[in-house]
Amino acid sequence: MKKIIGAALLLATAALAINVAAAAGKTMADVLAASKPSDWRTLDPENTLYMELAGGRVVIELAPEFAPQHVANVRTLVRNKYFDGLTIVRSQDNFVVQWGDPADADHKKPLGEAKKRVPAEFDRDSAGLKFTALRDPDTFAPQTGFVSGFPAARDAEGTAWLVHCYSMLGAGRDNDVDSGPGTEMYVVSGHAPRQLDRNVALFGRVVYGMELLAVMPRGTAAMGFYDKPEQRVPIREMRVASDVPAEQRTKLEVLRTDTQTFTDLIEARRNRQDEWYKHKANRIDVCNVPLPVRTAAN
Amino acid sequence: MKKIIGAALLLATAALAINVAAAAGKTMADVLAASKPSDWRTLDPENTLYMELAGGRVVIELAPEFAPQHVANVRTLVRNKYFDGLTIVRSQDNFVVQWGDPADADHKKPLGEAKKRVPAEFDRDSAGLKFTALRDPDTFAPQTGFVSGFPAARDAEGTAWLVHCYSMLGAGRDNDVDSGPGTEMYVVSGHAPRQLDRNVALFGRVVYGMELLAVMPRGTAAMGFYDKPEQRVPIREMRVASDVPAEQRTKLEVLRTDTQTFTDLIEARRNRQDEWYKHKANRIDVCNVPLPVRTAAN
Numbered sequence: 160m161k162k163i164i165g166a167a168l169l170l171a172t173a174a175l176a177i178n179v180a181a182a183a184g185k186t187m188a189d190v191l192a193a194s195k196p197s198d199w200r201t202l203d204p205e206n207t208l209y210m211e212l213a214g215g216r217v218v219i220e221l222a223p224e225f226a227p228q229h230v231a232n233v234r235t236l237v238r239n240k241y242f243d244g245l246t247i248v249r250s251q252d253n254f255v256v257q258w259g260d261p262a263d264a265d266h267k268k269p270l271g272e273a274k275k276r277v278p279a280e281f282d283r284d285s286a287g288l289k290f291t292a293l294r295d296p297d298t299f300a301p302q303t304g305f306v307s308g309f310p311a312a313r314d315a316e317g318t319a320w321l322v323h324c325y326s327m328l329g330a331g332r333d334n335d336v337d338s339g340p341g342t343e344m345y346v347v348s349g350h351a352p353r354q355l356d357r358n359v360a361l362f363g364r365v366v367y368g369m370e371l372l373a374v375m376p377r378g379t380a381a382m383g384f385y386d387k388p389e390q391r392v393p394i395r396e397m398r399v400a401s402d403v404p405a406e407q408r409t410k411l412e413v414l415r416t417d418t419q420t421f422t423d424l425i426e427a428r429r430n431r432q433d434e435w436y437k438h439k440a441n442r443i444d445v446c447n448v449p450l451p452v453r454t455a456a457n
Numbered sequence: 458m459k460k461i462i463g464a465a466l467l468l469a470t471a472a473l474a475i476n477v478a479a480a481a482g483k484t485m486a487d488v489l490a491a492s493k494p495s496d497w498r499t500l501d502p503e504n505t506l507y508m509e510l511a512g513g514r515v516v517i518e519l520a521p522e523f524a525p526q527h528v529a530n531v532r533t534l535v536r537n538k539y540f541d542g543l544t545i546v547r548s549q550d551n552f553v554v555q556w557g558d559p560a561d562a563d564h565k566k567p568l569g570e571a572k573k574r575v576p577a578e579f580d581r582d583s584a585g586l587k588f589t590a591l592r593d594p595d596t597f598a599p600q601t602g603f604v605s606g607f608p609a610a611r612d613a614e615g616t617a618w619l620v621h622c623y624s625m626l627g628a629g630r631d632n633d634v635d636s637g638p639g640t641e642m643y644v645v646s647g648h649a650p651r652q653l654d655r656n657v658a659l660f661g662r663v664v665y666g667m668e669l670l671a672v673m674p675r676g677t678a679a680m681g682f683y684d685k686p687e688q689r690v691p692i693r694e695m696r697v698a699s700d701v702p703a704e705q706r707t708k709l710e711v712l713r714t715d716t717q718t719f720t721d722l723i724e725a726r727r728n729r730q731d732e733w734y735k736h737k738a739n740r741i742d743v744c745n746v747p748l749p750v751r752t753a754a755n
Contacts, residue, residue, distance in 0.1 A: 252668040253623050281736070298593050298742045325551050325648045334732050350623045350648050350744050354729060357736035370550040370675040377668040431652060434632050438579070438655040444596045446648050 184432035190423045191414075191451060198420040199412040201455055202366070206230070207400035208237060209409070210258075210368075212392060217368035218400075218409050219328055222309055224288065225321050226280040226362035229330050232273050233341035233362065237397045239271040241342070246391035250375035251383025253349030257331055258394060259342050261385075270342065279336035280360040285319035289417045293425065295442045299353045303445035305416035309364055310445045312356065321361035324351050324446035328363040348373050351446040366452050367411060410455035424449070482730035488721045489712075489749060496718040497710040499753055504528070505698035506535060506661070507707070510690065515666035516698075516707050517626055520607050522586065523619050524578040524660035527628050530571050531639035531660065535695045537569040539640070544689035548673040549681025551647030555629055556692060557640050568640065577634035578658040583617035587715045591723065593740045597651045601743035603714035607662055608743045610654065619659035622649050622744035626661040646671050649744040664750050665709060708753035722747070 208219040223230040236242065242258070245268070249257035260268050290313060292304040300312035303322065310327070313319040321327065327347050332339025339360060346365055365372065375392060378385040385391050400408050414421055429443045506517040521528040534540065540556070543566070547555035558566050588611060590602040598610035601620065608625070611617040619625065625645050630637025637658060644663055663670065673690060676683040683689050698706050712719055727741045 252671055279735075295596050296594050298595060299738055299740050336735055351742075352745065353740075353742065354726075354734070354738040354745065356738070358734055373550055374672045374674055376672055428652075436652070436656055437577075437634060440597055440652040440654070442597050442651075444649075444651065447650065447652065 184430075185423070185427050186432045187424055187427045187449065190420060190427050194414070194420045198415055198418045199453070200415050201410075201412055202400070204401035204403075204408065205234075205399065208233070208363070209398045209400055209403060210242070211395040211397070212371055213395070214371045215368055216409060217371055218366050218411065219363045220308065220366050220413070221363040222307070222321060222361065224307055225283055225309070225311075225319075226330075226360045228277050229280055229339075229341050229360045229362040232277050233330075233344075234399055235273040236270065236341055237399055238402065239273060240396065241268060241270065241273065242394050242397040244393065244395075246393050247372075247375055247385075248343075248378075248391055249345075249382065249384045250348070250377050252377045254347075254352060254383065255345040256348045256372045256375050257343060257345040259331070259344065261388070261391060270340070273342075274340050276335075276337040277330075277340045277360070280362070281336070281357045282318050282320035285313045285317050288313075288319055290319065291416050291421060291425075293443065293445055293448075295429070295444070297445060299356060305421070305445075305448070305450075308413050308416050308450060309361075310448070310450075312445070320357050322351070322445060323347050323353055323355045323361065325349070326365040326369045327361050328365060329355070329359040329361045332359060346372055348375075364450075366413060366450075367409060412453050412455045414451040416450070424451070482728075483721070483725050484730045485722055485725045485747065488718060488725050492712070492718045496713055496716045497751070498713050499708075499710055500664070500698070502699035502701075502706065503532075503697065506531070507696045507698055507701060508540070508666075509693040509695070510669055511693070512669045513666055514707060515669055516664050516709065517661045518606065518664050518711070519661040520605070520619060520659065522605055523581055523607070523609075523617075524628075524658045526575050527578055527637075527639050527658045527660040530575050531628075531642075532697055533571040534568065534639055535697055536700065537571060538694065539566060539568065539571065540692050540695040542691065544691050545670075545673055545683075546641075546689055547643075547680065547682045548646070548675050550675045552645075552650060552681065553643040554646045554670045554673050555641060555643040557629070557642065559686070559689060568638070571640075572638050574633075574635040575628075575638045575658070578660070579634070579655045580616050580618035583611045583615050586611075586617055588617065589714050589719060589723075591741065591743060591746075593727070593742070595743060597654060603719070603743075603746070603748075606711050606714050606748060607659075608746070608748075610743070618655050620649070620743060621645050621651055621653045621659065623647070624663040624667045625659050626663060627653070627657045627659045630657060644670055646673075662748075664711060664748075665707060710751050710753045712749040714748070722749070 206221040210217040221230045247258045248261045297303045301314045303312045310324045330339035330341045331343035380386045430439045504519040508515040519528045545556045546559045595601045599612045601610045608622045628637035628639045629641035678684045728737045
């Protein structure tokens with residue numbers, strides 16, 4: 160038996176009822192139970208990062224389709240062990256958790272051969288992307304949906320971009336658009352701050368261990384930065400999964416978002432079939448669609 | 458000087474920049490700096506709850522305009538010291554934190570004169586409500602906005618309801634619509650689960666101390682419930698603020714949502730004026746509008 164993991168999947172059960180009602184129709188659990196092995200994919204180890212914290216491992220899937228230069232630069236930084244011994248520097252309630260080098264400008268860790276500036280990769284041409292569209296209206300974008308497992312949006316002018324849902328990973332920057340080379344990373348830990356869409360390079364998503372970041376104590380300085388060095392949680396190391404011995408990798412499978420199974424899952428979530436729901440939303444927000452993850456069979 | 462507090466207000470500063478840019482126009486900080494004393498209101502102590510945890514005090518504002526019977530029943534439960542010594546029972550990542558009586562059905566704490574069943578108060582007649590409307594489209598409701606400091610929605614048929622934004626407080630229930638008398642309370646701790654709108658009585662909002670609940674370790678049983686009794690964080694006590702000596706109350710003021718200042722704040726947030734923003738959203742989601750809280754002058 161494959162063990163279902165990940166916070167997203169826990170949402171499969173009825174929301175706030177203590178006694179979960181028998182399903183009257185097709186629930187997400189039904190959809191997943193009927194899924195085929197080909198509906199799932201393993202993570203490409205070259206596009207997977209592990210961040211090791213005292214509390215455990217955070218697994219990140221990178222998004223080279225949207226931010227190839229950021230992904231390449233972050234891989235270089237990680238392979239240089241740039242993040243090893245750096246810290247979580249910021250946890251702002253209902254917003255983001257961020258990590259990087261807390262030293263002042265004169266004492267920053269050297270970047271080695273990694274670039275200090277990476278061109279803005281805030282959106283891209285939508286041509287060539289397999290876009291699974293939601294039919295529901297969105298406050299911010301003409302159309303939302305999913306590309307290769309990531310929440311995304313597109314417009315009629317041929318532009319597509321990743322969107323700031325919970326657990327999405329971005330490259331913090333200063334005012335210059337090319338000033339976020341991946342040295343400061345943030346993960347969305349609150350309600351989707353969609354005003355950031357197209358303002359930052361989103362380049363990945365936490366697919367496992369998000370709860371380790373989400374519970375970081377909130378920093379009490381402005382914007383949730385930690386006041387004191389001892390408040391900063393250390394990063395033991397970050398690694399590209401392909402550099403980690405195979406037996407030490409976290410074996411995960413994620414549901415493909417270009418499948419009928421995923422489309423069925425969206426429908427099951429648009430109209431909850433649990434008896435608990437009295438008023439069916441008949442709608443869904445791109446950031447409310449679960450992106451199922453499970454441990455892979457050996 | 459009044460000290461500005463609360464996670465929402467921290468959002469006033471530029472989002473992910475380390476060097477905050479000089480404002481090019483009217484920012485939220487500008488709007489608040491120009492606010493008049495009459496733009497703010499104190500909390501009615503009869504509609505304010507304090508939850509005392511080891512980590513500090515959580516302050517809740519109740520919403521009798523929307524759920525008068527739930528509010529009355531919860532006040533009775535609190536005055537009976539029903540919650541004192543009970544625990545946080547559930548923390549589900551990106552969803553809710555919930556508290557109540559973890560005992561099985563045969564060993565529940567008696568409710569005293571509080572009611573076991575309270576009629577569904579999932580929505581109400583929109584007539585008579587001061588509704589500050591957003592002009593932005595919403596995925597779930599025909600129109601969203603704010604009523605008396607709470608995020609809300611309404612339709613053309615004359616119905617209004619509170620919506621499930623971060624920090625909103627609801628009465629967990631079983632399948633029967635009247636089975637949530639306030640004995641199990643939950644607070645939204647993740648991306649707005651708007652599918653719950655009109656399915657549960659929302660009856661308040663955490664206005665202070667939300668970060669104490671947000672960082673609760675996630676439970677590892679189904680739906681984020683805690684597996685083991687020792688994982689449950691105890692509630693020292695809950696009190697109605699009017700029952701607490703005046704000098705022990707938390708003196709807070711919240712920005713009135715029926716003011717020009719609040720309308721200006723919404724506009725400042727729809728179009729960020731910080732130099733950091735390159736792509737202005739020109740939109741806002743009801744759950745992204747900050748609801749400012751500050752310590753009151755003595």
